[in-house]
Amino acid sequence: MRISIFLFVALACAASGAQAQDSxxxxxxxxxxxxxxxxxxxxxxxxxxxAGRPREDIAAQLRAFRDGQRPATVMHQIAKGYTDQQIxxxxxxxxxxxx
Amino acid sequence: xxxxxxxxxxxxxxxxxxxxxxxxxxxxxxxxxRVVVIGGGFxxxxxxxxxxxxxxxxxxVLIERDTSFVSCPISNLVLAGYSSMQEISHGYDGLRRLGVxxxxxxxxxxxxxxxxxRLGRGGDISxxxxxxxxxxxxxxxxxxxxEAAMKDGRVLHAWKAGAQTVELRRQLEQMRDGGVVLLSVxxxxxxxxxxxxxxxxxxxxxxxxxxxxxxxxxxxANPDVTSKAGLFKRAWSDLYAGVLExxxxxxxxxxxxxxxxxxLEVEDVKGDVLNVVPPHRAGNIAxxxxxxxxxxxxxxxxxxxxxxxxxxxxxxxxDATLSxxxxxxxxxxxxxxxxxxxxxxxxLLNGRAPEPVKIVNTCYSFVSQKEAxxxxxxxxxxxxxxxxxxxxxxxxxxxSEAEGTFAWSxxxxxxxxxxx
Numbered sequence: 216m217r218i219s220i221f222l223f224v225a226l227a228c229a230a231s232g233a234q235a236q237d238s239x240x241x242x243x244x245x246x247x248x249x250x251x252x253x254x255x256x257x258x259x260x261x262x263x264x265x266a267g268r269p270r271e272d273i274a275a276q277l278r279a280f281r282d283g284q285r286p287a288t289v290m291h292q293i294a295k296g297y298t299d300q301q302i303x304x305x306x307x308x309x310x311x312x313x314x
Numbered sequence: 315x316x317x318x319x320x321x322x323x324x325x326x327x328x329x330x331x332x333x334x335x336x337x338x339x340x341x342x343x344x345x346x347x348r349v350v351v352i353g354g355g356f357x358x359x360x361x362x363x364x365x366x367x368x369x370x371x372x373x374x375v376l377i378e379r380d381t382s383f384v385s386c387p388i389s390n391l392v393l394a395g396y397s398s399m400q401e402i403s404h405g406y407d408g409l410r411r412l413g414v415x416x417x418x419x420x421x422x423x424x425x426x427x428x429x430x431x432r433l434g435r436g437g438d439i440s441x442x443x444x445x446x447x448x449x450x451x452x453x454x455x456x457x458x459x460x461e462a463a464m465k466d467g468r469v470l471h472a473w474k475a476g477a478q479t480v481e482l483r484r485q486l487e488q489m490r491d492g493g494v495v496l497l498s499v500x501x502x503x504x505x506x507x508x509x510x511x512x513x514x515x516x517x518x519x520x521x522x523x524x525x526x527x528x529x530x531x532x533x534x535a536n537p538d539v540t541s542k543a544g545l546f547k548r549a550w551s552d553l554y555a556g557v558l559e560x561x562x563x564x565x566x567x568x569x570x571x572x573x574x575x576x577x578l579e580v581e582d583v584k585g586d587v588l589n590v591v592p593p594h595r596a597g598n599i600a601x602x603x604x605x606x607x608x609x610x611x612x613x614x615x616x617x618x619x620x621x622x623x624x625x626x627x628x629x630x631x632x633d634a635t636l637s638x639x640x641x642x643x644x645x646x647x648x649x650x651x652x653x654x655x656x657x658x659x660x661x662l663l664n665g666r667a668p669e670p671v672k673i674v675n676t677c678y679s680f681v682s683q684k685e686a687x688x689x690x691x692x693x694x695x696x697x698x699x700x701x702x703x704x705x706x707x708x709x710x711x712x713x714s715e716a717e718g719t720f721a722w723s724x725x726x727x728x729x730x731x732x733x734x
Contacts, residue, residue, distance in 0.1 A: 238657070
């Protein structure tokens with residue numbers, strides 16, 4: 216009994232920690248929506264739809280923009296504003312969104 | 315409040331929201347909501363949307379005077395005939411579909427002690443958290459004679475997209491070939507730093523094509539072009555030489571509608587069309603609500619939550635804020651401010667502590683029908699305010715049609731992100 220309560224509390228804490236982390240990533244990713252659409256669902260065909268795209272792909276492209284390996288009009292300047300950890304978190308978040 | 319009362323309330327809010335969606339303007343005005351938003355521009359609309367998007371249990375009332383949103387971004391293209399009022403105007407049904415109760419009325423007073431907002435047509439709406447996104451109003455008195463000349467239809471600002479945009483387009487179309495258009499720019503800070511220079515480009519493009527003997531004189535109160543200066547000046551010398559003349563340190567201090575004259579500090583200049591943009595301050599309701607903290611003009615906020623530094627429980631967004639360092643008064647920023655506030659309000663109403671949010675600005679300006687230029691920046695909490703992330707951001711390498719395509723894509727996307 217004691218163990219199960221302990222487990223329950225531990226799981227609840229982990230869940231709420233994960234939720235806080237998720238909402239922090241969600242909030243950070245919301246900035247992208249002005250060009251890429253709400254939750255990464257693109258409004259026009261002129262920008263990449265991020266929702267549901269593989270996380271490795273999003274992360275690799277952001278790093279390529281940031282490190283100057285992929286030419287761009289704007290993304291090279293924006294990608295430089297994010298750390299590796301932030302890029303990975305946002306890539307995972309967009310990958311998990313419905314297309 | 316007991317939990318079941320809260321559930322009842324939010325249930326009622328959701329029911330009223332969906333009824334409002336069906337009945338349109340005929341819906342009854344609610345007497346309370348957990349969140350009230352004043353102003354349905356880029357800031358207020360986005361805040362209302364994202365609170366519902368992130369927590370549909372929170373009932374949101376949006377108070378907005380006008381029945382349609384008219385976008386300032388792209389409105390300069392209407393002046394040149396490259397876009398239309400229809401294209402830049404959007405209704406509020408997208409927000410209604412998300413369960414936002416949209417009340418078309420004017421918020422005339424805020425009682426922060428009672429936590430309620432007074433409506434112009436009478437009645438109060440009480441709130442737990444208030445979001446004020448009032449945009450700007452003008453300090454007309456700083457340009458002598460302005461209000462009288464504006465009433466006579468002799469001078470326009472067209473710095474709030476709408477009727478004055480239509481009227482400025484009409485005046486440009488009616489002007490004789492060989493006429494002079496005066497465009498006067500106020501001292502920074504003002505709404506949309508590159509806006510006056512995009513407008514100059516659009517008016518010059520129209521004159522060059524339709525009235526080639528005419529001239530545009532840009533009278534800038536600032537010493538030099540305040541945004542994307544190199545890119546604008548390159549476009550002007552390449553495209554509009556002989557049409558567009560730029561003068562810095564040329565502050566308008568008066569307007570005479572009878573003689574069609576703009577008075578500068580040292581000389582008077584005559585024109586056939588007078589487009590004088592007066593200095594701005596936070597919108598009137600911000601003043602009434604005691605939210606203005608700085609220079610009698612702007613509202614200082616805590617950039618982690620957008621909560622007013624003057625009035626607790628009230629969040630202020632958009633052009634009305636005392637800008638953080640290197641942060642422009644732009645539609646992109648107002649939309650991002652709204653997301654900071656929405657995240658904070660959702661956390662606070664759920665008993666969680668808000669966390670700072672990193673945000674992005676991107677501003678496109680057209681310099682010809684198809685070509686645009688851009689400035690971008692990333693801003694993060696530094697323990698005190700939001701500052702630009704070192705090494706990030708910048709401007710376009712050159713004007714291009716590719717940037718023009720992205721500019722249109724940005725406009726359509728941010729309209730959808732803010733309103734649907």
